[in-house]
Amino acid sequence: MNDSITCDTPESINMFRLLAIKNGLKFEIKTGMSMNRNLFSAAKQLTGKKTRKACLEAVEKIIEEAKTS
Numbered sequence: 001m002n003d004s005i006t007c008d009t010p011e012s013i014n015m016f017r018l019l020a021i022k023n024g025l026k027f028e029i030k031t032g033m034s035m036n037r038n039l040f041s042a043a044k045q046l047t048g049k050k051t052r053k054a055c056l057e058a059v060e061k062i063i064e065e066a067k068t069s
Contacts, residue, residue: 011066014066015063015066018059018062018063018066019063021039021042021043021046021059022056022059022060022063024039025039025040025043025052025055025056025059026056028040028052029052029053029056040052040055043055043056043059046058046059046062047059047062
């Protein structure tokens with residue numbers, strides 16, 4: 001059984017990255033633990049926000065906008 005997904009276009013690679021950032025931020029907010037220091041830095045650079053919760057909300061908005069276009 002092969003249930004793998006291939007991200008081979010720039011759009012799908014970017015969406016995978018956004019989803020990974022979103023899920024990592026959710027984990028960090030829920031547990032108080034840090035996944036790695038690059039995750040929050042990437043989210044801050046992408047969104048321009050200063051807190052994990054604000055970054056999460058901004059990333060979720062970016063994902064929703066990408067889904068509709």
